[in-house]
Amino acid sequence: xxxxxxxxxxxxxxxxxxxxxxxxxxxxxxxxxxxxxxxxxxxxxxxxxxxxxxxxxxxxxxxxxxxxxxxxxxxxxxxxxxxxxxxxxxxxxxxxxxxxxxxxxxxxxxxxxxxxxxxxxxxxxxxxxxxxxxxxxxxxxxxxxxxxxxxxxxxxxxxxxxxxxxxxxxxxxxxxxxxxxxxxxxxxxxxxxxxxxxxxxxxxxxxxxxxxxxxxxxxxxxxxx
Amino acid sequence: xxxxxxxxxxxxxxxxxxxxxxxxxxxxxxxxxxxxxxxxxxxxxxxxxxxxxxxxxxxxxxxxxxxxxxxxxxxxxxxxxxxxxxxxxxxxxxxxxxxxxxxxxxxxxxxxxxxxxxxxxxxxxxxxxxxxxxxxxxxxxxxxxxxxxxxxxxxxxxxxxxxxxxxxxxxxxxxxxxxxxxxxxxxxxxxxxxxxxxxxxxxxxxxxxxxxxxxxxxxxxxxxx
Numbered sequence: 442x443x444x445x446x447x448x449x450x451x452x453x454x455x456x457x458x459x460x461x462x463x464x465x466x467x468x469x470x471x472x473x474x475x476x477x478x479x480x481x482x483x484x485x486x487x488x489x490x491x492x493x494x495x496x497x498x499x500x501x502x503x504x505x506x507x508x509x510x511x512x513x514x515x516x517x518x519x520x521x522x523x524x525x526x527x528x529x530x531x532x533x534x535x536x537x538x539x540x541x542x543x544x545x546x547x548x549x550x551x552x553x554x555x556x557x558x559x560x561x562x563x564x565x566x567x568x569x570x571x572x573x574x575x576x577x578x579x580x581x582x583x584x585x586x587x588x589x590x591x592x593x594x595x596x597x598x599x600x601x602x603x604x605x606x607x608x609x610x611x612x613x614x615x616x617x618x619x620x621x622x623x624x625x626x627x628x629x630x631x632x633x634x635x636x637x638x639x640x641x642x643x644x645x646x647x648x649x650x651x652x653x654x655x656x657x658x659x660x661x662x663x664x665x666x
Numbered sequence: 667x668x669x670x671x672x673x674x675x676x677x678x679x680x681x682x683x684x685x686x687x688x689x690x691x692x693x694x695x696x697x698x699x700x701x702x703x704x705x706x707x708x709x710x711x712x713x714x715x716x717x718x719x720x721x722x723x724x725x726x727x728x729x730x731x732x733x734x735x736x737x738x739x740x741x742x743x744x745x746x747x748x749x750x751x752x753x754x755x756x757x758x759x760x761x762x763x764x765x766x767x768x769x770x771x772x773x774x775x776x777x778x779x780x781x782x783x784x785x786x787x788x789x790x791x792x793x794x795x796x797x798x799x800x801x802x803x804x805x806x807x808x809x810x811x812x813x814x815x816x817x818x819x820x821x822x823x824x825x826x827x828x829x830x831x832x833x834x835x836x837x838x839x840x841x842x843x844x845x846x847x848x849x850x851x852x853x854x855x856x857x858x859x860x861x862x863x864x865x866x867x868x869x870x871x872x873x874x875x876x877x878x879x880x881x882x883x884x885x886x887x888x889x890x891x
Contacts, residue, residue: 503737505734505737506733506734507732507734508731509730509731509732509774510777512728512730513777513778513781514781515780515781534819534820538819539777540776540777540778540780540781540818541773541776541777541780541814541817541818542777543817544773544776544777544813544814544817544818545770545773545774545777547773548766548769548770548772548773549734549770551765551766551769552735552738552764552765552766552767552769552770553738553765555740555765555766556738556739556740556765575816575817575818575819575820576817576818578816578817580816581813581816581817584809584812584813584816584817585813585817587809587812587813588769588806588809588810588812588813589766589769591800591803591805591806591809592766592768592769592800592801592803592806592809592810593765593766593769593800593801594759594763594800595759595800
């Protein structure tokens with residue numbers, strides 16, 4: 442009998458990469474799942490996903506293309522008429538919120554989990570030290586877990602695991618170092634694909650994590666040496 | 667101020683078409699939403715969707731393409747290596763079950779509802795007189811409603827309406843006649859796209875409904891006059 446399987450939602454950012462390493466460390470045979478959803482940095486994120494999968498010597502992985510998010514728009518990540526903010530993190534739900542993104546990601550992950558006979562889905566949501574997205578909370582994930590187990594076959598009993606949900610960005614950097622996560626292969630910037638901008642919310646949260654952990658981020662930033 | 671809006675998931679079958687007519691009858695400005703998910707009859711279903719939208723003089727509608735279901739496979743509706751059964755309805759979850767399809771459809775409908783400031787999502791699931799899909803029950807829909815309202819913006823308060831959930835196929839035919847639903851434009855067959863096969867579960871349920879309602883189905887069936 443093979444190892445138990447887990448679907449790992451892996452954007453290629455720091456959080457989801459650590460999350461996948463934790464799943465592997467938990468003893469799972471991991472099946473990484475990436476979404477290209479028309480986000481402005483989708484090429485770079487896909488590259489990060491593939492680099493990380495290569496590093497992990499993954500054979501079975503899913504690259505799912507759901508361009509309809511671009512048609513829906515209404516988010517600075519997918520809508521060319523809305524700029525990615527670079528003036529610092531504000532309170533409330535930011536314009537980078539993509540409507541019900543994690544609901545859609547978890548639903549698709551569920552379909553793949555049923556096909557692959559996986560036992561768990563790992564998702565690297567962070568509740569505390571995050572951008573204020575409503576689809577990143579413990580409460581939301583628990584509701585989704587119930588919906589998923591109600592709406593699938595009787596013998597499908599999926600666990601949704603969120604090992605990062607209560608971590609700070611500092612914790613994430615430190616834990617990544619402990620687990621030998623190749624943070625230099627990950628990509629967080631919402632805005633740029635060559636050198637990270639250093640100014641969008643995602644770059645700010647990442648840089649804050651490295652700074653607090655007193656570790657140097659090896660990726661290149663525009664204008665930061 | 668305009669009318670309140672509802673997203674109506676509309677496959678182009680009998681149930682979803684009646685459901686959209688009910689939403690209109692309930693006073694909503696309806697926004698029909700169709701999915702092409704790699705199902706074997708997707709061209710014919712899309713045509714039915716468009717015919718019904720034309721009949722309803724709809725301007726704002728969504729046709730969403732999610733071909734990844736074909737890559738996932740594991741269902742007779744999307745996987746060419748699994749035949750659509752034609753030997754009668756069996757107990758339990760049939761091979762035409764598409765993993766967590768309604769979970770995915772409702773999640774995407776939610777994203778569109780947030781963008782469109784819709785108040786409700788209508789979905790034509792049937793619990794009793796149906797094919798035994800786990801994602802068609804009242805309990806599942808109620809869980810999804812909670813998940814959706816937990817995982818979206820605070821001012822997004824979506825209702826998920828299932829006016830058909832306790833109806834029989836006979837009720838559906840009768841109610842359709844009452845509301846002038848153009849049943850002749852709808853398509854139910856899982857297998858064929860020119861003349862309906864009359865033998866798959868979906869054709870059998872449809873034909874049973876018409877027979878019990880003592881009404882003639884105007885669409886053409888292969889080998890049935």
